[in-house]
Amino acid sequence: MARYDEHDQARWVPEPPGNPERSAFERDRARVLHSASLRRLAAKTQVVAPADCTGLHSPRTRLTHSLECAQIGREMGKVLGCDPDLVETACLAHDLGHPPFGHNGEAALDELAAPCGGFQGNAQNLRLLTRLEAKVITEDGRSAGLNLTRATLDSVCKYPWAGSSCRIPGVPLAREGQPYCVYPDDLPVFQWVREGAPDYAVGFEAQVMDWADDVAYSVHDLEDALTCGHVTMDALRDPEERLEVCRLTKEWYAPDAAIEELSETFARLIAEPLWPAAYDAGPADLAALKRLTSALIGRLCRSAQDATREAYGCRPAPAARGAAPGRYGAHLVVPRPTRLECALLKGVTACYVMSREDHHAVQARQREIIAELGDLILRGAPATLEPALRPQFEQAADDAGRLRAVVDQIASLTDASAMGWHRRLSAATHRLRAG
Numbered sequence: 001m002a003r004y005d006e007h008d009q010a011r012w013v014p015e016p017p018g019n020p021e022r023s024a025f026e027r028d029r030a031r032v033l034h035s036a037s038l039r040r041l042a043a044k045t046q047v048v049a050p051a052d053c054t055g056l057h058s059p060r061t062r063l064t065h066s067l068e069c070a071q072i073g074r075e076m077g078k079v080l081g082c083d084p085d086l087v088e089t090a091c092l093a094h095d096l097g098h099p100p101f102g103h104n105g106e107a108a109l110d111e112l113a114a115p116c117g118g119f120q121g122n123a124q125n126l127r128l129l130t131r132l133e134a135k136v137i138t139e140d141g142r143s144a145g146l147n148l149t150r151a152t153l154d155s156v157c158k159y160p161w162a163g164s165s166c167r168i169p170g171v172p173l174a175r176e177g178q179p180y181c182v183y184p185d186d187l188p189v190f191q192w193v194r195e196g197a198p199d200y201a202v203g204f205e206a207q208v209m210d211w212a213d214d215v216a217y218s219v220h221d222l223e224d225a226l227t228c229g230h231v232t233m234d235a236l237r238d239p240e241e242r243l244e245v246c247r248l249t250k251e252w253y254a255p256d257a258a259i260e261e262l263s264e265t266f267a268r269l270i271a272e273p274l275w276p277a278a279y280d281a282g283p284a285d286l287a288a289l290k291r292l293t294s295a296l297i298g299r300l301c302r303s304a305q306d307a308t309r310e311a312y313g314c315r316p317a318p319a320a321r322g323a324a325p326g327r328y329g330a331h332l333v334v335p336r337p338t339r340l341e342c343a344l345l346k347g348v349t350a351c352y353v354m355s356r357e358d359h360h361a362v363q364a365r366q367r368e369i370i371a372e373l374g375d376l377i378l379r380g381a382p383a384t385l386e387p388a389l390r391p392q393f394e395q396a397a398d399d400a401g402r403l404r405a406v407v408d409q410i411a412s413l414t415d416a417s418a419m420g421w422h423r424r425l426s427a428a429t430h431r432l433r434a435g
Contacts, residue, residue, distance in 0.1 A: 004083060008151035008327070012192055013136050013144040025085040028152040032089050035146065037096045037133050041066055043414035044098060059224040062095050062102075065217060069094065072297060073212030079305050080314040080332075082205050089148075090155035090209040096133075097124025099411040100418035101366040108370035113407045116400035117166070122159050122181040124411055129153060130189045132408060134388070151327065153193045155205035157181040160194060172199045185404070198328060207332040215300045218345035221353075223293050226279050231352040233278050242266050248355065249347030257340055265340045274299075300342055307333035369422050370410065376425040377406050384425065385409050 009024040018027050032038055041062035060068070070091035077087030098121050099105040109119040129145050136147035154160070161172040163180045171187060174180040182190040197203070202210075225231045235241045246262040254262065274295040276288035308314055312330040353359065381402065382390040386409060393405035413421060 069216040108367040253343040303338040
């Protein structure tokens with residue numbers, strides 16, 4: 001098992017020793033589990049909205065996705081010699097920065113936040129964990145967020161560089177259009193987190209978290225699409241339908257793959273006996289679908305585990321005599337066919353759920369709500385902000401800082417509360433105009 005030294009277990013704000021029966025990473029896990037930010041994910045849509053399903057099936061939310069990701073990541077991390085609590089915490093925290101309406105809301109907020117440096121869900125993760133989710137306060141009255149260990153924070157940073165708009169010497173920058181994990185005003189804690197880490201190097205635990213995320217949502221989003229009737233087994237076996245999935249997969253998830261390679265990979269995957277003949281939501285079908293889900297997750301995880309262990313000799317803690325490769329001494333090896341299988345599973349959901357015409361119409365309205373909400377909150381701020389964010393607005397040095405407070409407020413909302421805030425503030429504005 002990898003050894004984690006005092007540097008890895010350090011906290012940005014020193015704290016008294018905790019319960020000696022719990023490790024530093026167990027304490028981190030508990031802090032994320034008990035956070036309001038994690039609870040809010042229960043009301044944020046994953047891909048399939050609850051209204052799209054009826055009967056016994058409840059589609060994933062961001063919270064249930066994060067819990068499933070954490071279970072997958074913990075087991076993978078344990079097999080590969082990582083601290084399982086550390087990887088599980090990274091998985092639990094990886095989506096905390098997602099705003100209402102998922103990636104669609106992220107794009108709308110990025111446009112709204114352009115004057116203050118943009119918006120990125122991964123950068124919002126770090127901001128939440130180190131500033132907005134207040135648990136520890138510094139001597140000068142600032143929030144240090146949950147004050148997690150350096151290794152845990154670094155394991156959440158799967159894009160360890162700043163946005164391309166940042167122009168500070170020595171800070172690694174994202175390429176144009178690339179995700180990033182830190183805003184300019186959060187650079188001090190980011191630089192502390194990355195102390196001693198090679199520029200652009202993604203920690204091994206962060207790589208395990210990232211693959212666990214891909215596995216979880218590619219498989220579970222497919223399960224939700226099947227149970228809600230958006231896709232059928234007949235469609236997956238139809239060559240013309242599969243070709244359309246391959247085209248979309250290449251465009252969205254695998255630009256370096258040829259259509260022929262994707263088609264052959266898809267045909268091989270669908271030919272596996274793990275797929276049920278049909279799905280009609282009866283007891284036998286439900287059981288068969290669960291077997292499919294388990295088999296796909298096992299297939300994608302074992303492939304990466306076996307390839308990584310062959311390359312680096314990573315071993316689970318009970319079998320390890322010495323230390324496994326350090327946090328920057330190994331890379332998660334995912335064979336190309338496995339990556340393409342995962343991409344194709346994502347492509348199925350993209351084709352049958354995210355590309356539907358009614359889905360596009362809903363997304364357009366969601367973007368309008370985000371833009372209008374930004375204007376409504378900004379016009380009435382700080383009174384329109386929650387009390388926890390008002391000091392940030394009032395103490396901001398410029399308009400960019402004040403806008404960032406408004407963006408933080410919107411990002412904290414759930415899908416339902418964003419619509420509720422929009423209705424309430426719109427009604428208040430109409431009353432003022434009428435009066």
